[in-house]
Amino acid sequence: MTADTDRRQALLQAAEAARYAPSVHNTQPWTWTVYPDRLELNAAVERQLTVQDPDAHMLLLSCGTALHHAQIALDAAGWQYRVHRPAGTPLAVIYPERHVGAHLEALRRFEQLRVRHTDRRTVNDSPLPAAALDTLVAAAESAGARLHVLRRDQIIDLAVIVEHAQQTESSDERLRRETAEWVGGDRAEGSGIPAANLPAEPPLTTVAERDFGTAGTLPAGAGHDAGATYAVLYGTGDEPVDWLRAGEALNALWLETTEHGATVLPLSGPTEVPYTRSELRRIIGGVGEPYLVVRLGMLDPVHHGPASTPRLPVDQVIEERD
Numbered sequence: 629m630t631a632d633t634d635r636r637q638a639l640l641q642a643a644e645a646a647r648y649a650p651s652v653h654n655t656q657p658w659t660w661t662v663y664p665d666r667l668e669l670n671a672a673v674e675r676q677l678t679v680q681d682p683d684a685h686m687l688l689l690s691c692g693t694a695l696h697h698a699q700i701a702l703d704a705a706g707w708q709y710r711v712h713r714p715a716g717t718p719l720a721v722i723y724p725e726r727h728v729g730a731h732l733e734a735l736r737r738f739e740q741l742r743v744r745h746t747d748r749r750t751v752n753d754s755p756l757p758a759a760a761l762d763t764l765v766a767a768a769e770s771a772g773a774r775l776h777v778l779r780r781d782q783i784i785d786l787a788v789i790v791e792h793a794q795q796t797e798s799s800d801e802r803l804r805r806e807t808a809e810w811v812g813g814d815r816a817e818g819s820g821i822p823a824a825n826l827p828a829e830p831p832l833t834t835v836a837e838r839d840f841g842t843a844g845t846l847p848a849g850a851g852h853d854a855g856a857t858y859a860v861l862y863g864t865g866d867e868p869v870d871w872l873r874a875g876e877a878l879n880a881l882w883l884e885t886t887e888h889g890a891t892v893l894p895l896s897g898p899t900e901v902p903y904t905r906s907e908l909r910r911i912i913g914g915v916g917e918p919y920l921v922v923r924l925g926m927l928d929p930v931h932h933g934p935a936s937t938p939r940l941p942v943d944q945v946i947e948e949r950d
């Protein structure tokens with residue numbers, strides 16, 4: 629294989645690996661264009677949740693997770709690369725520079741891409757060990773955003789904020805209709821959240837999970853969220869590029885959490901609704917712009933979690949050009 633076909637192959641594989649990235653309602657709102665010398669990421673605005681996410685914040689977070697997936701795949705293929713983030717059109721461009729061979733660590737991280745998933749069951753009573761939490765904070769920081777871990781006495785405050793966001797979103801008829809397009813059933817077309825990934829009944833937690841407006845078939849577990857750790861992903865900027873980077877940090881955090889046998893559940897309502905987002909700003913002491921609330925916790929080691937969510941066919945998200 630020549631160096632050029634080698635590079636192109638690595639870029640194609642990176643775009644394919646990025647298909648497994650998490651996204652709001654599994655909308656997968658991205659497209660990749662593979663050129664011989666670069667990989668371009670664009671937003672697929674036709675898959676934006678225009679009612680729930682008019683500012684495209686969740687779209688950008690989702691594109692950021694895909695961008696991070698692609699970088700992990702290139703690391704595992706042994707490439708050094710440069711990432712340019714115009715955060716307009718395109719959102720980002722990855723330029724591979726040199727093939728140097730992969731570290732074992734990169735290969736291990738790559739394996740986590742297919743292990744990572746969203747689990748909406750209740751978490752164990754034993755909390756994440758403090759040492760593990762430190763590595764999660766470091767993982768988010770190394771990828772460009774910060775993680776503010778909430779104190780126990782702030783959980784009730786958070787529960788109220790989440791509740792307010794849910795009330796605001798549930799009272800919007802257009803938003804409910806939009807959610808219904810993406811959620812429930814078996815989702816044969818490759819996007820959205822199947823019933824098998826949604827709790828059969830609302831879990832008994834202090835901080836409520838998102839109400840998707842429909843019950844699923846997932847046994848949520850008898851647990852509570854007493855062992856959960858809640859945190860806010862935040863940063864200094866509020867521009868599209870900041871949200872994109874926050875998505876990369878979310879993914880870094882999620883993969884690190886997966887390696888610890890732990891789980892991340894994003895709760896995006898509070899940062900989607902302007903009023904509750906400003907309440908979150910207050911909770912984190914005004915240190916920055918909140919991007920996303922996450923619930924961290926240990927998983928049930930005995931029972932299997934939900935099946936994988938579907939993904940769009942390759943030809944809907946990846947295009948090759950000369």
Ligand SMILES: Cc1cc2nc3c(=O)[nH]c(=O)nc-3n(C[C@H](O)[C@H](O)[C@H](O)COP(=O)(O)O)c2cc1C
Binds near residue numbers: 648896
């Ligand atoms: C930006 C973003 C926001 C999300 N918000 C929520 C949420 O509020 N509630 C929830 O249950 N899941 C949320 N998710 C999880 C997605 O629904 C999930 O990633 C998607 O369905 C794909 O499934 P997977 O993560 O198992 O691959 C969010 C994910 C992302 C990336």
